[in-house]
Amino acid sequence: MVKIGTHVSSSKSLDLVFDRAKEVNASTIQFFLRSPRSWSWKERSEKELENFHLKKKSFGINPVIVHASYLFNLASADEALRQKSIDGVVQELKLCEELGIEYYVIHAGKAKNQPEEKAVKNIISSLEQIFKKVPLKNTTFLVETLAGQKGEIGKTTEEIKTLIKPFETENIGVCIDTCHIFAAGYKINEEDGFKSYKQELEKLIGLDRIKVIHCNDSKTPFNSRRDRHEHIGKGSIGLNGFKLFLNDPFFRTLPFILETPKSGNWDIININTLKSLIDAPVAQ
Numbered sequence: 001m002v003k004i005g006t007h008v009s010s011s012k013s014l015d016l017v018f019d020r021a022k023e024v025n026a027s028t029i030q031f032f033l034r035s036p037r038s039w040s041w042k043e044r045s046e047k048e049l050e051n052f053h054l055k056k057k058s059f060g061i062n063p064v065i066v067h068a069s070y071l072f073n074l075a076s077a078d079e080a081l082r083q084k085s086i087d088g089v090v091q092e093l094k095l096c097e098e099l100g101i102e103y104y105v106i107h108a109g110k111a112k113n114q115p116e117e118k119a120v121k122n123i124i125s126s127l128e129q130i131f132k133k134v135p136l137k138n139t140t141f142l143v144e145t146l147a148g149q150k151g152e153i154g155k156t157t158e159e160i161k162t163l164i165k166p167f168e169t170e171n172i173g174v175c176i177d178t179c180h181i182f183a184a185g186y187k188i189n190e191e192d193g194f195k196s197y198k199q200e201l202e203k204l205i206g207l208d209r210i211k212v213i214h215c216n217d218s219k220t221p222f223n224s225r226r227d228r229h230e231h232i233g234k235g236s237i238g239l240n241g242f243k244l245f246l247n248d249p250f251f252r253t254l255p256f257i258l259e260t261p262k263s264g265n266w267d268i269i270n271i272n273t274l275k276s277l278i279d280a281p282v283a284q
């Protein structure tokens with residue numbers, strides 16, 4: 001069975017993510033540990049952590065994925081902001097370890113007012129500090145493929161390789177976002193483009209490092225370098241792109257997480273659409 005799930009709200013109490021996942025029939029989930037556009041951090045009570053552990057065991061929803069705050073910029077040329085981002089990641093990763101979260105996904109950073117090579121160096125130095133402060137045992141740190149808007153680092157497989165290469169002995173890997181890679185110039189909705197992207201991953205990174213798929217269609221056209229998520233089949237990727245991933249012998253073993261717009265019962269519709277694209281097993 002392919003694991004298909006969605007990003008859910010973690011407001012009020014962290015354990016509620018499991019109830020929210022169940023409501024939409026998700027078999028895997030992702031959520032934030034803080035409001036993604038605010039720096040404020042809430043200490044969690046023993047009771048809240050305990051409830052989380054209980055539901056994580058009993059609901060059968062896995063893997064459990066946390067997405068880092070959008071405010072972090074590990075590439076920043078502003079030292080104060082970079083340090084604040086490192087501290088924020090450390091804070092989140094410590095809680096992930098405590099909660100037994102399987103994957104922590106992050107947008108590595110934006111170059112902004114500096115050359116991209118400098119931005120890459122900053123990210124690597126930030127990651128060195130982070131891994132020194134939080135030895136990862138339960139959680140694997142995933143760098144996400146990005147669309148390349150506003151100087152984002154991680155828009156090519158080569159860039160992702162440069163970021164993770166120095167940390168091969170750590171729990172580190174990659175999260176692929178279908179909308180981002182398509183916007184970054186990988187034509188994954190056609191057989192040939194899909195095959196060559198998979199080969200590139202295999203060659204530069206190794207498929208064993210690819211752990212999660214963010215499953216989003218794109219509001220903007222191919223190679224637009226813009227990050228605008230759309231419902232499955234309603235954007236410029238179209239159903240065929242998702243069909244290719246869902247029926248690929250490797251990718252279908254990974255969790256698929258929707259990050260599509262939240263309104264009405266769209267999570268249920270998108271999950272059902274994805275399920276409908278999976279080829280039926282051949283009768284024995």
Ligand SMILES: [Zn+2]
Pocket residue numbers: 067105106107144
């Ligand atoms: Zn993301």
